Structure formats: structure tokens, C-alpha cells
Amino acid sequence: MNPDEIRKEVSEWLDANWTPDRSLIEWRNMLLEGGWAAPDWPEDCFGRGFNAEQAAVVNEVFAEKGAVSAAQVGPRRLAAETILVHGSEDQKKRYLPPILTGEHAWCQLFSEPGSGSDLAGASTRAELVDGQWIINGQKVWNTSAHHADYGILVARTDWDLPKHQGLSYFLINMRQPGVEARPLRQMNGHASFNEVFMTDAVIPAEDLMGGEGNGWAIATTTLSIERQGFARGRTPTASRKPTEGPIYQELATELEIANEPYTWYPQREGRIDLVLPRAKETGAIEDPAVRQEIARLMCLSNGARLAAASAAAQRKSGSNEVIPAGSIGKLGASVIARQAAHVHTMISGADAMLSGPDSAEEGMIAETLISVPAISIAGGTDEIQRNIISERVLGMPKEQRSDTGPFRDIKRNVT
Amino acid sequence: MQIEYTEDQEQFREVVSRFLQAKSTPIDVRRLMASNEGYDQAVWQQLCGEVGLAGTHIPEEYGGFGFGPIELGIVSEEMGRHLYCGPFFASSVMAGYALLNGATEAIKSAILPDIASGDRIATLVLDNLNNPEKVGSVLKANDEHVVSGTAPIVVDAHIADLLIVAASTSDGLGLYLVNADADGISIKPEEALDPTRKISRVSFDGVSSERIGGLNEESLNLTWDQICNALAHEMIGGAQHLFESTVEYTKVRVQFGRPIGSFQALKHRCADLLMELEFAKAATHHAAFCLATSEGEPFAASMAKAMASDTYMEAARAGVQLRGGIGFTWEEDTHLWYKRAKSSEVFMGSAHMHRERMMKMIEIAPSHNTGEQP
Numbered sequence: 001m002n003p004d005e006i007r008k009e010v011s012e013w014l015d016a017n018w019t020p021d022r023s024l025i026e027w028r029n030m031l032l033e034g035g036w037a038a039p040d041w042p043e044d045c046f047g048r049g050f051n052a053e054q055a056a057v058v059n060e061v062f063a064e065k066g067a068v069s070a071a072q073v074g075p076r077r078l079a080a081e082t083i084l085v086h087g088s089e090d091q092k093k094r095y096l097p098p099i100l101t102g103e104h105a106w107c108q109l110f111s112e113p114g115s116g117s118d119l120a121g122a123s124t125r126a127e128l129v130d131g132q133w134i135i136n137g138q139k140v141w142n143t144s145a146h147h148a149d150y151g152i153l154v155a156r157t158d159w160d161l162p163k164h165q166g167l168s169y170f171l172i173n174m175r176q177p178g179v180e181a182r183p184l185r186q187m188n189g190h191a192s193f194n195e196v197f198m199t200d201a202v203i204p205a206e207d208l209m210g211g212e213g214n215g216w217a218i219a220t221t222t223l224s225i226e227r228q229g230f231a232r233g234r235t236p237t238a239s240r241k242p243t244e245g246p247i248y249q250e251l252a253t254e255l256e257i258a259n260e261p262y263t264w265y266p267q268r269e270g271r272i273d274l275v276l277p278r279a280k281e282t283g284a285i286e287d288p289a290v291r292q293e294i295a296r297l298m299c300l301s302n303g304a305r306l307a308a309a310s311a312a313a314q315r316k317s318g319s320n321e322v323i324p325a326g327s328i329g330k331l332g333a334s335v336i337a338r339q340a341a342h343v344h345t346m347i348s349g350a351d352a353m354l355s356g357p358d359s360a361e362e363g364m365i366a367e368t369l370i371s372v373p374a375i376s377i378a379g380g381t382d383e384i385q386r387n388i389i390s391e392r393v394l395g396m397p398k399e400q401r402s403d404t405g406p407f408r409d410i411k412r413n414v415t
Numbered sequence: 416m417q418i419e420y421t422e423d424q425e426q427f428r429e430v431v432s433r434f435l436q437a438k439s440t441p442i443d444v445r446r447l448m449a450s451n452e453g454y455d456q457a458v459w460q461q462l463c464g465e466v467g468l469a470g471t472h473i474p475e476e477y478g479g480f481g482f483g484p485i486e487l488g489i490v491s492e493e494m495g496r497h498l499y500c501g502p503f504f505a506s507s508v509m510a511g512y513a514l515l516n517g518a519t520e521a522i523k524s525a526i527l528p529d530i531a532s533g534d535r536i537a538t539l540v541l542d543n544l545n546n547p548e549k550v551g552s553v554l555k556a557n558d559e560h561v562v563s564g565t566a567p568i569v570v571d572a573h574i575a576d577l578l579i580v581a582a583s584t585s586d587g588l589g590l591y592l593v594n595a596d597a598d599g600i601s602i603k604p605e606e607a608l609d610p611t612r613k614i615s616r617v618s619f620d621g622v623s624s625e626r627i628g629g630l631n632e633e634s635l636n637l638t639w640d641q642i643c644n645a646l647a648h649e650m651i652g653g654a655q656h657l658f659e660s661t662v663e664y665t666k667v668r669v670q671f672g673r674p675i676g677s678f679q680a681l682k683h684r685c686a687d688l689l690m691e692l693e694f695a696k697a698a699t700h701h702a703a704f705c706l707a708t709s710e711g712e713p714f715a716a717s718m719a720k721a722m723a724s725d726t727y728m729e730a731a732r733a734g735v736q737l738r739g740g741i742g743f744t745w746e747e748d749t750h751l752w753y754k755r756a757k758s759s760e761v762f763m764g765s766a767h768m769h770r771e772r773m774m775k776m777i778e779i780a781p782s783h784n785t786g787e788q789p
Contacts, residue, residue, distance in 0.1 A: 274778070286769070287777075295770035298777075299722050302712075306418075306701045313419040328690050335690070367781050370667025383679075389689055390682035397677035 003057045010036065010061045010195035018067045020245025023380030024254065026071060028101035037070040037100040041084060045092055048101065063282040066243055068251055071102030073121035073258035079106040079152045086169070086210040095150070102254055107148035107174065107181075108226075109139040110219060114413035115402050117182060117384050118289050119154070119223075120216055121403070121412065123228045124198065128397060133170065133203040134287045135178070136391075138195065143261050143380070143403045144318055145181040145194040149175045152222065153203075160371075161410040166407050171207040178202060226379050227326040237262045248265060268371040269333065270340025272301055274361060275347070286349040287359035293346060327385040327393070341372045416711055417485070417704040423561040428489045441748045447500040448610035448751070454471055454501035462501065463533025468529025473515070476517055477529030479776045484641060488648035489702040495652030498751055500611045502536045504645070505571035510537035510579045512641045517590045518579075518628040526577065526592070542566045545646055545761075546768050547639040551583035552620065558584075560626045562591055565618040571614035573604045580624065585738050587631060592622035598622070611751065611759035640716035643763050647699045647716070650723035650759050651692075654730040657752045658692055661685070661734045668738075670780040681737060686734055688726075695722035715771040721769035722759045731756035 003010075013034055022030075031037040032046060041047025062069050079098045083091055097369040098104040115121035124137025135155055145151065151172045157167035162399050174181070178201030182192040210218045211345070222350060279285040285294075307328055345352050351359065355366030376382045392395040403410045420428070444740045447453055465471040472487040473479025480486075487508070504552060511530055514523055514537075529535035542553035542564060554564040562582050572578065572595070580591040595602065607614040630638060649694040662685055665676030674683055702719035705711030712718070731753040735742035742749050760766070 071609075147788060246678065285774075291774045292770050294765065295721070295773045299698065299752055301696065301768070303698045303722060306697035307693045309418050310697050310700065328693055331686070331690050332694065346697065383683065386683040386686035387679070389686035390676075394682075394685055396662065396665060396682050396685065397674045399677055399679060399682075400673065 001050075001054065003054070003145055004056055005008050005252060006057045007061055010058050011065075014061065014065050014067050018065060020066075020247045022247060024250040026105065027388060031070055032097055032100055032106050035367075037370045038199065043371050044347050045084060046096060057283035068247055070100040071254065072260075073107060074261075075108045075148075075152075076104070078222055078225055081225050082152060082218060083171070083209070085221055086132070086214075086218045088206075088209070088213065090206065091171065091209060098149075103365040104111055104149040105144060105147055105153045105258065107142050107194075107196075108222070109144040109145070109151040109153040109172065111139065111141045111144055112138055112224075113138060113195075115375060117381055118181070118403075119219065120167065121169060121410070122154050122156060123412065124153075124155040125169065125361050126157045126292050128205070133208065134199040135170075135172065135198045135203060136359065140193070140195050142181065142194045142196050144193055144258070145174065145196050147257060149182075150174055152197070154219050156407065157212050157215075159192070162405060163403060163407045163410060165213055167213040167219070169209045169218040170205050171209055172198075172201065176201060179187055187373070188264060188267075191260075192264070196283065200371060223380065224326055227330050238371075246410050264367055267368040268337060268374045271361075271364060271368045271373055272297065272336070272340050272342070274364065274368075275340060276333060277344055278344065278347050278360065278365070282347055284349075287346075290343070290346050293302040293339070293343045295312050297336070297343050300332070300339055302338050304329065304336060307332075327380075329387045330379065331382055331385045331389070337372040337375045344368055416708055418701075420485075420489075420700075423771070424485060425487060427486060428493065429656075430466070431468065431490050431493040432496075434462070434491050435497070436500055438462075438674055439494075439499045441498075441499040441751065442753055443775055444498045444611060451604070453571070453611070453613040453643070454574065459501050462503070462525040463531075469533045473507070473527050474513055474663075475554060477523055477531065479531040481483065483703075484644050484706040485644050491645040491648035492652035495649030495654075495755075496656045498611055498653065498656075498755060502571045502574060504612075504649070505538040505575070506530055506533075506735065508645045509570065509642055510577070510702045512638050513539045513579050513581070513590060513630070514627075516634040516638045516641075517630040520570060522627040523591065524730070529593035533577040534573055537579055538571050538575040538576050540566045540569050540572070540580040542581070544568055546764055546765060546772075546779045547635050550635060551588045554580060554582035556580075556582040556584045556591060556624065556626070558587050558622050562612040562619040562622045562624045565616065566728045567616050568605075568615045569602075569615050571613055572602050572617050573613055577789070579615070579627075581630060581635075582617070584629070587629055587637060589629045590627050590776055592627045593619075593622055593624045595708070597624075609754040611755055612758060613615045625688060638700075639763065641706060642771075643720040644699075644702045646763055647702060647719040647723035650727040651696050651699045652758075653752050653755055653770070654695070655728040657730040657756075658688055658748065660731070660749075661737050665737055675737075684733060684737070688729060691722075691726050691729060693703055695719075695726040698722050712776075713779075717764075717769040717776070720764060721766040724766040724769070726764045727756040728760050734762065 013036065017030055028037065035048050036058065036180045036289060038046055039048040039058045040052065041048040043049045076099045083095055100108065110119055112122055112124060114123060124135065124139065126133045126135050149176050153170040154167055155173045156166050157168040178199050180197045181194040184193045185191045225412055268319050275297065279290060279294060301305065348360055348365060352369060356363050360367050393399055447455060452524060467480060468490050470479030471482050471490050472484065475481040506557045514527060518745060530537055541550055541581060545548040554562060556562045562580055575595045578593045578595055581588055582591055595599065599620040601615045601618040605614045605616055665681050666674055699719040702715040707717040734749045735753060738747065738749060741747050
């Protein structure tokens with residue numbers, strides 16, 4: 001379908017069906033049935049098989065008409081897109097619709113106190129007892145886990161196999177007695193993440209995804225989806241301007257809950273948008289040293305943007321060249337955030353000693369200065385991205401390993 | 416505006432690349448850098464005649480191929496990769512653009528076809544290679560078109576037939592045409608840090624010249640941008656060669672019983688360099704796409720040159736360092752590119768100058784943000 005045909009079809013459908021008087025769930029179930037909840041998903045899986053350009057046309061029309069779309073925000077998309085690739089027909093049918101309607105919030109249960117960068121060293125235990133999986137262990141850095149209904153979980157099902165081969169991927173119900181999520185306070189004062197404790201938590205046999213022992217391969221899919229998100233920048237979508245109708249109130253509540261962990265995310269990216277206005281306002285733009293650093297920042301951020309655009313264009317034109325866009329973009333985001341914080345510090349001078357509502361930009365500069373360390377850690381540290389780039393893109397030889405052989409014999413952290 | 420090369424442009428790159436791979440090997444480069452002329456006439460004639468590269472960006476009405484800054488960028492990038500030694504940059508790029516932007520119709524029709532065909536070699540005489548604002552501070556022409564003063568760095572003047580001279584006059588910056596063998600001109604070959612790009616000191620002791628036009632602030636800056644676009648492409652090509660050869664070296668060099676490329680200290684340096692290179696390459700290609708349609712950020716060319724300057728030197732430093740002692744020898748080829756990187760770093764403005772030039776443009780056009788949305 002060409003853009004005009006899509007525009008016509010979606011407009012007609014919205015004209016016939018859209019009204020802000022329905023409840024959120026009722027409306028989103030209509031979206032699901034009409035095939036407009038996820039037009040970029042396959043036709044046999046709630047979508048229309050649209051490419052990115054076609055899907056963008058649909059989004060445009062929705063925005064023009066002020067129509068509410070499927071639930072987007074939070075880790076639910078990581079879960080959905082992974083299930084889309086690796087889930088069984090039954091799993092797709094059971095789990096994908098409530099993600100799109102917003103009935104189910106999800107979280108990601110990968111990192112552990114004892115395995116951060118070394119994700120494949122996870123030691124959360126999954127044992128098959130009487131036809132169901134019993135889970136014991138602790139996870140950490142779990143955004144939104146405190147209000148999640150389900151989680152994507154990586155746990156160890158075999159301790160005698162080498163580490164990558166003994167992992168399995170589960171879909172776990174978070175609303176059960178064996179699962180407890182505790183907020184984890186960060187250095188910037190926010191508590192976006194949680195620790196999740198699992199004590200004899202139960203997962204039905206049918207919620208193992210992709211077969212026993214295939215957890216690492218599936219986790220890799222999730223991680224690459226996540227990394228692309230970092231490179232794009234995951235600024236929370238501003239709430240729609242207040243519009244009359246009960247559905248907008250429901251949506252506002254949903255967004256408020258879902259976006260809550262992300263309010264400081266623009267700050268961890270460095271708030272480049274504030275650099276020139278602040279430099280002009282404070283007069284720092286007259287300082288030749290500051291000017292050099294601002295220009296360096298612009299070189300970096302434009303370079304990153306242009307490199308990503310060029311990589312996307314090459315993918316579209318079907319070139320088979322290995323394009324390192326994900327990890328390079330993630331590494332770039334770190335470098336850019338650090339440079340932006342450096343520039344903000346130069347611009348502010350001693351005012352950077354302040355934080356809170358009386359400080360610059362009502363505290364946003366201070367929050368930037370103490371939030372940027374997060375971006376070079378979350379979603380795989382800079383050092384891990386450099387390993388990925390050097391080994392998978394440049395083909396440099398792998399580091400010699402000391403973690404081969406049965407997992408139970410490998411040196412681990414004492415937990 | 417374009418964001419990637421078209422298929423035709425990729426094919427064009429293939430043609431250029433094949434030619435240079437055969438005609439500009441490190442052995443050729445070493446032979447030419449040791450010679451006085453610094454270029455191979457037979458190869459230059461083939462390059463101009465059979466392949467037609469000297470007229471890449473020169474309009475068809477003046478005997479060229481009528482392509483633009485994108486195709487010129489492709490040629491320059493491949494020349495930088497293979498460290499091509501010859502008057503292409505001085506004659507086609509520098510003199511060519513100055514004539515296109517500042518000369519009268521009659522002069523363009525008279526001279527550009529010879530530049531495009533390579534029958535005559537021209538060079539652009541600028542008295543300052545650091546900053547467009549300072550051009551014309553030394554070379555002066557009086558109302559009788561008599562040029563005086565010295566340009567300390569002129570690329571390929573020693574083999575030029577024609578000098579296109581930018582000299583200040585009572586009515587702004589004038590362009591003058593002089594034969595290289597005219598009375599009162601002294602062309603003294605200098606020792607160049609980068610022996611693959613020959614440099615002369617050119618002095619004018621009251622030389623009677625022909626006024627052929629002039630460059631105002633806008634056309635001088637456009638000329639500077641166009642030259643920087645080609646130069647940044649050349650630099651990115653060289654940086655890519657250095658980077659690729661260095662990464663390959665770390666895969667085969669064994670120390671402590673393993674390839675040195677398996678050490679994280681080296682892997683991480685290479686990963687950082689790849690990122691810097693990808694960004695600089697994207698910004699450089701973008702500069703050409705902007706110039707081709709006169710759209711986009713007005714500072715695109717300066718951004719490209721600033722990034723290319725830093726990145727080429729970073730690749731050159733890594734090229735020597737990761738090879739260790741052998742990288743510091745004359746016998747190994749890395750120093751050829753290292754010297755081109757160092758020389759290009761400051762040619763047509765350092766990264767520092769170009770960053771300040773960017774900031775000035777941003778202040779004039781405040782709508783251009785820093786590249787990322789909040």
C-alpha cells in the first residue's frame with residue numbers, strides 16, 4: 001500500500017470508530033480487532049506487516065485526529081517484540097493483546113547482583129518440579145517491576161552445561177506471593193529501578209519461551225532491541241494536550257504511571273537542548289574556551305545523528321554490509337552526554353554547586369550533572385559496547401576466557 | 416537532501432578506486448615523494464584523459480563533467496585513501512573552485528577547459544591558509560594590477576603553468592591570473608612535512624598581472640567551504656585506510672602468545688576510533704550533500720573539516736602506536752599517511768578555527784540547534 005492509500009484507510013476507519021467517550025480498554029480492543037494496534041507487526045500477529053514508513057503514516061493520522069493508540073511506554077515493548085520473534089503461537093495469543101491494550105505492564109528480569117556486565121553468568125535457579133518451574137534468586141535494575149504484571153526472566157536451568165547453554169527464557173507472573181519487588185534508590189535520588197526477590201516463585205511449564213537452554217539467544221534479541229532504543233534516545237512522550245473525554249483521563253493516568261521512572265532520562269542524555277540557551281543567557285557564549293566545547297558537542301551529536309541516518313538508509317537499500325549502528329550509537333550517546341555535562345558545568349561555573357528548584361533550569365542542570373553516569377552503564381556498559389564493536393564489527397580476536405566448562409565450576413561472586 | 420550515495424555514485428567510486436589502486440601504490444607514493452616534481456605525468460594524463468577526474472565538478476560548458484561536490488568528494492576520498500600524489504587538489508579543486516566562484520565568463524571559458532583536461536596545471540595562491548578572514552592581508556594589487564607580496568605556502572606551484580592569485584585591492588579581494596614564468600615571480604620549493612604534497616614559497620616582486628575577477632565575503636567563504644569539503648573527504652579516505660590496516664595488523668601480530676588484537680586495551684581504542692571515524696565520515700558526506708543543494712546547516716563544511724582533522728590524526732597516532740616500534744620506522748608505510756594527516760590537520764584551517772567558525776554561523780542563524788531534539 002502506498003502512503004495515500006494507508007492514509008485514506010486509517011482515516012476512514014477512525015472517522016467511523018474513534019470517539020473519546022469509550023473506555024481505554026474498550027477502544028484498544030477495537031484497535032486490536034481493526035488491526036491498527038501494531039500495524040508494523042505481521043499480519044498473522046495483530047498487525048498489517050507495514051514497514052517503518054507505512055507505520056509512520058498511521059501514527060501521523062492518529063496524532064492528527066487526537067486518537068489514542070496502543071500502549072507504548074515502558075519495558076512492555078521489549079517484552080512484546082521479543083515474544084513476537086521467539087514466542088509460541090499460544091504465547092503470542094495470550095500475552096501480546098493485553099500488552100497492546102495496556103492491561104498488562106511488563107518488566108525485564110535479567111541483571112543480578114552477581115552478574116551485571118556478565119549477564120550470561122546469571123545464577124537465578126529454575127527447577128522443573130511436578131510439571132512447573134520453581135524459581136529462586138535475585139534480580140536487579142528492574143525498571144517498573146513494582147507495578148508490572150509480568151516479567152521476561154532469564155534463569156539457569158542446567159548447572160552442568162557451559163554458562164551460555166544452561167540458561168532459559170521465561171515469562172513470569174509478577175503478581176504472586178513468591179515475587180517481591182523493592183525500589184532501589186539511585187545516586188540522583190530517583191528510584192526508577194527495583195530489586196526483585198524470587199522465592200519459590202512458580203512458572204507454568206508452558207511459559208518457558210523458545211525451549212530449554214535457548215535463553216541466551218533470546219536474551220540477545222531483547223538486548224539488541226534495547227540498545228537501539230538507547231541510540232534513538234528514549235525521551236518520554238509528552239502527555240497529549242488535555243482533551244475532553246474520559247479516555248484521555250485514563251490515558252493520562254496510564255502515562256503518569258508508566259513514565260514515572262523515566263522523568264530523569266532526558267537529563268541522563270545531557271540536555272543538549274539547553275546548552276545554547278544557557279550559554280547565551282549566562283554570557284558564557286562569549287568565552288572562547290566554552291565556544292570550542294560547545295562546537296565539539298555539536299560535532300559529536302550531529303555526527304551521531306548523521307551516522308545513524310546513513311546506517312538506516314543502508315539497511316533500507318538492502319545492503320548486506322555489517323552495520324554497527326546499535327553499539328556505536330549507544331557508545332556515542334555516552335560520549336555525547338558526558339560532553340554535554342562538561343559544557344553545562346563550564347557554563348554554570350559555581351552555580352553548578354546548587355541543585356533543586358532555585359538552581360538553573362529549576363534543577364534540571366543539577367539533575368543532568370548527576371544523572372549522566374547512568375547512560376554509560378545502563379543497557380550494557382561502554383566497555384561492553386567496545387567489546388562488541390571490536391569483536392563483532394571489526395573481527396578482532398576474542399579475549400582469552402576463564403569461564404568455559406560446566407557453569408558450576410566457574411568462579412563466581414559470593415552472594 | 417541526500418543521506419546516502421546513489422547506485423551510480425557507488426559505481427563511480429568503484430571506477431576511481433580501481434584506477435588508484437593500480438596507479439597509486441605505496442611504491443609509487445615513495446617514488447614520487449622522493450622526486451622533485453612529486454607526480455607522474457603519465458598517470459596524471461590518464462587520470463585527466465581516460466578517467467576524466469580533473470573535470471569532475473567543472474560544468475560541462477567549461478569542458479568538465481558537470482558533477483558536484485558529492486562526486487568530487489568521492490574522488491577526493493579515494494585519492495586520500497591511496498595517498499595520490501599529483502596536482503589534482505591544487506589545480507582542479509583549489510584553482511577550479513576559485514575560478515568558478517570569482518572569475519569572469521571569458522576567463523572561465525578560456526581556462527577551465529584546460530584545467531578539466533589537465534592540459535594546463537593551475538594553483539590557487541592564498542597568502543593565508545589558516546582562516547578565510549585573513550586572506551588578502553599580505554598579497555596586494557594596485558590599480559594597475561601589479562601584484563606584490565609573498566605567499567609562504569602554495570601547493571604545487573613548482574609544476575603550475577598558471578597562478579590564480581587572491582590579492583587585496585582598493586575594492587576588496589581581487590583574483591589575478593599570472594603565468595608561472597612571468598617576470599618578478601619567484602617560486603621556491605620548500606621542504607614539506609608531508610612530502611606527498613609539494614609546497615613552494617611564491618613571491619611577487621611587482622608582477623604585472625591580469626585582473627580576472629574577485630571574491631567577496633560570500634564567494635570566498637563558499638570557495639573555502641568547497642575546498643574544505645574535498646579536503647575533509649580526502650582526509651576521511653586516508654583515516655579509513657589507516658584504521659583498516661591498523662586493525663588488520665593487530666589480528667596478525669602475536670605477543671605474549673596471542674594476537675595483540677585480543678587485548679582489551681587495543682580493542683577499546685579501536686572501537687572508540689571506529690565510532691569517531693563513523694561520525695566524521697557521516698558528517699563529511701553530509702557536507703557534500705548540503706553543498707550539492709545549498710541546503711542544510713551552513714556550518715556543515717566546517718564541521719566536516721573539524722571532525723576530519725581530529726579523526727585523521729587520531730587514526731594516525733593509533734596507526735603508529737599500535738604497531739609499536741615498527742610503526743616508527745621509515746620502512747613501514749604508516750608514516751606516509753601520518754604526515755598527510757598532520758599536514759591536512761592545519762591546511763585550510765585547524766579544527767580549532769573551524770569550530771569557532773561554526774559558532775559564528777550558529778549565532779547568525781539561531782534556528783540551527785545542536786543536532787538533537789530535547
